[in-house]
Amino acid sequence: MNWNLIFTSIFSAIFIKETIFYVLGAQGLNIHYGYTGLMNFGQAGFMAVGAYGLAVSVETFGWSLWVGILVGIGWAILLALLLGLPALRLRGDYLAIVTIAAAEIIRLVARSESTESVAGGNSGINNFAGAFYDLNPWVNTRRYDFGPFSYSGQDLWIQAVGWGVVLLMALLTFLLMRSPWGRVLRSIRENEDAVRSLGKNVYAYKMQSLVLGGVMGALGGIVLAIGNQSVQPDTFATRTTFICYGALILGGAARVWGPVLGGIIFYVAFRGLDVIIRQMEKADIVPESIMTSTQSGVVRFVFLGGALMLLMVFRPQGILGDRKELAFDG
Amino acid sequence: MALALALCTAFVLQPGVMSSMVGAQEPTVDEPAVTTGSPTETDGPAITGVLVNRDDDDSPVGGVEIVVSDSAGEEVGTVVSDDDGAYFLELPAEGEYTAQLIVDSLPDGVTLTDEERTSLTFVVRPGQQKPLLFPFGVDTRNSTGSIDRVLPLTIDGIRLGLLLAMTAIGLSLIYGTTRITNFAHGEMVTFGALAAWYFNQIMNIPLLIAGVLAFLLSGLAGAGLEKGLWKPLRQRGSSLFGLMVVSFGLSILAQHLFLYFFGSRTRPYSDYALQPGGVQIGSATIPPKTFAVIIISLVVLGLVGLFLSRARFGKAMRAVADNGPLASASGIDTDRVVLWVWIGGSALAGFGGVLYSTTQQVSFQQGQTLLLLMFAGITLGGLGTAYGAAVGCFVLGLFIQLSTLVVPTSIKNVGAMAVLILVLMFKPEGLFGRRERVG
Numbered sequence: 001m002n003w004n005l006i007f008t009s010i011f012s013a014i015f016i017k018e019t020i021f022y023v024l025g026a027q028g029l030n031i032h033y034g035y036t037g038l039m040n041f042g043q044a045g046f047m048a049v050g051a052y053g054l055a056v057s058v059e060t061f062g063w064s065l066w067v068g069i070l071v072g073i074g075w076a077i078l079l080a081l082l083l084g085l086p087a088l089r090l091r092g093d094y095l096a097i098v099t100i101a102a103a104e105i106i107r108l109v110a111r112s113e114s115t116e117s118v119a120g121g122n123s124g125i126n127n128f129a130g131a132f133y134d135l136n137p138w139v140n141t142r143r144y145d146f147g148p149f150s151y152s153g154q155d156l157w158i159q160a161v162g163w164g165v166v167l168l169m170a171l172l173t174f175l176l177m178r179s180p181w182g183r184v185l186r187s188i189r190e191n192e193d194a195v196r197s198l199g200k201n202v203y204a205y206k207m208q209s210l211v212l213g214g215v216m217g218a219l220g221g222i223v224l225a226i227g228n229q230s231v232q233p234d235t236f237a238t239r240t241t242f243i244c245y246g247a248l249i250l251g252g253a254a255r256v257w258g259p260v261l262g263g264i265i266f267y268v269a270f271r272g273l274d275v276i277i278r279q280m281e282k283a284d285i286v287p288e289s290i291m292t293s294t295q296s297g298v299v300r301f302v303f304l305g306g307a308l309m310l311l312m313v314f315r316p317q318g319i320l321g322d323r324k325e326l327a328f329d330g
Numbered sequence: 331m332a333l334a335l336a337l338c339t340a341f342v343l344q345p346g347v348m349s350s351m352v353g354a355q356e357p358t359v360d361e362p363a364v365t366t367g368s369p370t371e372t373d374g375p376a377i378t379g380v381l382v383n384r385d386d387d388d389s390p391v392g393g394v395e396i397v398v399s400d401s402a403g404e405e406v407g408t409v410v411s412d413d414d415g416a417y418f419l420e421l422p423a424e425g426e427y428t429a430q431l432i433v434d435s436l437p438d439g440v441t442l443t444d445e446e447r448t449s450l451t452f453v454v455r456p457g458q459q460k461p462l463l464f465p466f467g468v469d470t471r472n473s474t475g476s477i478d479r480v481l482p483l484t485i486d487g488i489r490l491g492l493l494l495a496m497t498a499i500g501l502s503l504i505y506g507t508t509r510i511t512n513f514a515h516g517e518m519v520t521f522g523a524l525a526a527w528y529f530n531q532i533m534n535i536p537l538l539i540a541g542v543l544a545f546l547l548s549g550l551a552g553a554g555l556e557k558g559l560w561k562p563l564r565q566r567g568s569s570l571f572g573l574m575v576v577s578f579g580l581s582i583l584a585q586h587l588f589l590y591f592f593g594s595r596t597r598p599y600s601d602y603a604l605q606p607g608g609v610q611i612g613s614a615t616i617p618p619k620t621f622a623v624i625i626i627s628l629v630v631l632g633l634v635g636l637f638l639s640r641a642r643f644g645k646a647m648r649a650v651a652d653n654g655p656l657a658s659a660s661g662i663d664t665d666r667v668v669l670w671v672w673i674g675g676s677a678l679a680g681f682g683g684v685l686y687s688t689t690q691q692v693s694f695q696q697g698q699t700l701l702l703l704m705f706a707g708i709t710l711g712g713l714g715t716a717y718g719a720a721v722g723c724f725v726l727g728l729f730i731q732l733s734t735l736v737v738p739t740s741i742k743n744v745g746a747m748a749v750l751i752l753v754l755m756f757k758p759e760g761l762f763g764r765r766e767r768v769g
Contacts, residue, residue: 033571039570039571039574041513041574041578082751083751085755086751086754086755086758087754089758090754090758092570092571093505093509093511093570093574093713094709094713094754094758096511096574097511097705097709097750098750098751098754100513100702100705101702101705101706101746101747101750102747104702105702105743105744105746105747108740108741108743108744109741109744112738112740112741113738113740114737114738114740114741115741122461123452123453123460126453230453230455238698239582242575242578242579242582245575249575294593295590298586298589298590299586299590301582301585301586301589302582302583302586302587302590304579304582304583304586305579305580305581305582305583305584305585305586306579306583307579308575308576308578308579308582309575309576309579309580309583312568312572312575312576312579313563313566313568313572313576316569316572326569327569328569
């Protein structure tokens, strides 16, 4: 067992772009579920349209990266409107079904042969974020070491910007949720009919919440797309949504820092587990007849499923949350 | 939990069943790109795949030479496909490459589907094993006239629709009786298919008997889930959201246990895999098994319908799904009804999975794909109803297959999404649901 490798890869994972990706997704879900009580099970779809909106604009249409980012955000708004228009008027479970289906359909379309000329099919789109790295204050190709952490100049730049976006979104959430608008959202979560009887347009508030959280998810997709210089359809499988939910529930829903804290812990644990299992398999601690190297890559998802179930059953309020506040029936 | 246990015992005797990814026929494992790589035997990037001939029942094409060069045009390697049509070539590093298929090396009578497609340019990520696609044989999917294709597509649509109906009745009734949107229902379909595969291929039991065993085992797994998981959760007063997240956790857990023990490859049953004596209808040859599947599904659905409409207990099931508290107040033992809804629904789902796999082969993720179609179907029919779910799914299956007349096959499921959104916009209670004040 290479403990050094295990520790460095776990600790470096705290700041990497994948963690930012899931934290932003979870922040969006916090607006949806934590504050408004909306059950969006298709956050992966919002993240996908953000990433693909950017990549397709730059690579296929030749627009600048910055226009591409706006296009990605624009697509997320459109998706929220398209799904919210029919589903937000109905009971909560309809939204769950529509969003989970939409996210999966987006992934299937993106990886389909018939859209290959636009979305790149199975292998996605690559190398479109050069403009972002031209602005890098660090040297793109150099490696920088900080004690146990070691990142390339490219990594440092996307991480600085990405965590900046996370902080901005946390600030936005904090300010919005102590405003009158945020109070209406939380009242909708607690008792929709009571809010309606006060003359508030519940449908419009829910729609605004869906759009806002969806845009946060899209920003997550955009950060990862720029960070990897690549978009792949299978990054946006349904389980991505549930890693975000795992992060949100672990950290604590309806708390500004819940998704940030939860995202870091959940993803680092998820990734660390994978490294440990692979190392155990390599070091032949587990016999080959029980686990081959191919199988060792699957184990973490078994744990992901189990962790989601256990977390939801035994500690639905997570680390920071308040159980009473989360007792509403979505 | 019973599900997981049953599978562990079922497949633990079968070491090393995981195989490398097969690129040519089925969508491969959807390993997310953000995490550390897909299943690999070596750590370096590579290309891999299997060459098959569509003209000849997907028989492997061996001895084909593929030359790979890097973006500078420098040749980095050559690989020749083996007798199984498989090829594997390690690449020096990640980056952009071009694969050139040497047409002269093709066996006699084998032609590329697209004569122009002899070279592919692709990008390989670090540690990625990239599947490359070189289809051979005439592409029958879009080439023939549409009139010739209507009839075979209709027959296949009827097959898909009936199977969706069979698998989705449980999903709809579970929703109706317990309000659980059970995202793990698709895994019950896979479970049935896998259980039958185990009985059939490992224990050499004929598929007809293996199918019945899978039906019973799925029912048992359903009972285990209700007794061990859902009932205690309901008694704790879990929120709707909590139940949904738990069902999704269960779905991820079960699906990856299937992947762990069964592997990512699709595998056939030993019986009826390649069936001679097909009937020529329009442009396609339909094997007898398709008709058998349609007849079996019709019989099963007919029996289920008879049970739900005539039998006392069947009526009780519909009553609980329609209005739980009222049913309970009129003396129906709702707990018992819910238990049998889980048993029956799971058994039907598992059996549907067996029938589905006779034509599509067994795959660890087939249930996941079907689940979305089931949701669209039961929403169309009316969430929570039994007959509505069946009719909605039947219509949807037919619609999806026929839609391939105009849309490419790879995105046919998008039609299901469109149906879902339109239904929610204009008739959210579905074709057979009762209108109630929502939102």
